[in-house]
Amino acid sequence: MRSHITAPVDTMGCDQAQFKETDPRSQRFATLISLMLSSQTKDEVTDAAVSKLRAALGGSLSVDGLIAADDATISDAIGKVGFWRRKTEYIKKAAQRLRDEFDSDVPKTVDELCSLPGVGPKMAFLALQVAWNLNVGIGVDVHVHRITNRLGWHKPPTKNPEETRLNLQSWLPTELHPHINHMLVGFGQVICTPVGPRCDLCELSTKGLCPSVQKTAKSKTRKAVTLASEASTSVSGSLPKVEIEIKAEEENTVLYTIPDNSLHSEVKNEEAW
Known part of the structure; x- marks a missing residue:
């Protein structure tokens, strides 16, 4: 049944964000950002927001690029996702935590991921599966x-x-x-x-x-x-x-x-x- 359906998640899901990045760390970071923006938001809107944010940061989603951007730039790029004001704060703080505590990379455990602002179990399990190819649990939405x-x-x-x-x-x-x-x-x-x-x-x-x-x-x-x-x-x-x-x-x-x-x-x- 599912094999006959092409759904939004197939072309605009969180696993697609990495393919527009060349640096492995940016690929993992793009996956995490896509997941953080996706809550309470349709895949079509999330995908467009990720693309707009990438363009606003100079063509790549990187930890340093996001930290350097001002809040207004981030908010303008993601303004159509649900809870965009809160997510602007979350992704900025998450990027700072990644730089300070995780060598500017996405953590490799559920507990570490869930310690980031705006990241819950579903996001953590999916981030590990997509970013690190680690199968430690089911992402339930x-x-x-x-x-x-x-x-x-x-x-x-x-x-x-x-x-x-x-x-x-x-x-x-x-x-x-x-x-x-x-x-x-x-x-x-x-x-x-x-x-x-x-x-x-x-x-x-x-x-x-x-x-x-x-x-x-x-x-x-x-x-x-x-x-x-x-x-x-x-x-x-x-x-x-x-x-x-x-x-x-x-x-x-x-x-x-x-x-x-x-x-x-x-x-x-x-x-x-």
């Missing part, structure tokens, strides 16, 4: 949390991303940990959307494998979705084949949401997502 609960992978349903991460890591093969985020994020961006999911296009629902299937209402304003053939999509060549047994259950349809009182204030805002 709203898409992964929502979709795995809709599919009934958690018994009982998980209440927050951290519970989702721990449960997934308890049974999902370790070699699939680096891929599950990318796979489900793209699926959630195009098919299993938060509102009005395209169950009519989902093989899991048409085969009776999704306990949360919804009837899809016809709408003239609904965005068209084009499913590419497996041979023509670039995603199929980059992701491993993931086979997970899902047993259909005869039960009422339940869509899980996150209660406000179950999330720490930092999680509600952005950092831990």
Whole structure:
């Protein structure tokens, strides 16, 4: 199913920021900056902000370049991302910490990454996977949390991303940990959307494998979705084949949401997502 979808994350995700840098440290730093700007922000907006920030810094995203830039320059470049004022402060302070404590490079542990302002577990796990090719945990965002609960992978349903991460890591093969985020994020961006999911296009629902299937209402304003053939999509060549047994259950349809009182204030805002 995912192999037929080209989603925003495939061409504008955090792993793409490194390819416009030549210096390895700048590649890792660009990955971290992309992740820090991505919270509460669509990939299209994040990608544009990263490109604009790179241009504002003279054509490269480097620790020294960001530190040297004034706040107004940074804010102007990232002004369309969510919480841009806070993120201007976060990325500037993070760059200073990287220079002073980590030899101007991205740290290689979750604890060190999470000690940076504006960086939470999801960002840390993904940064290590992309920047250092280190597989130490699953990056769980709203898409992964929502979709795995809709599919009934958690018994009982998980209440927050951290519970989702721990449960997934308890049974999902370790070699699939680096891929599950990318796979489900793209699926959630195009098919299993938060509102009005395209169950009519989902093989899991048409085969009776999704306990949360919804009837899809016809709408003239609904965005068209084009499913590419497996041979023509670039995603199929980059992701491993993931086979997970899902047993259909005869039960009422339940869509899980996150209660406000179950999330720490930092999680509600952005950092831990």
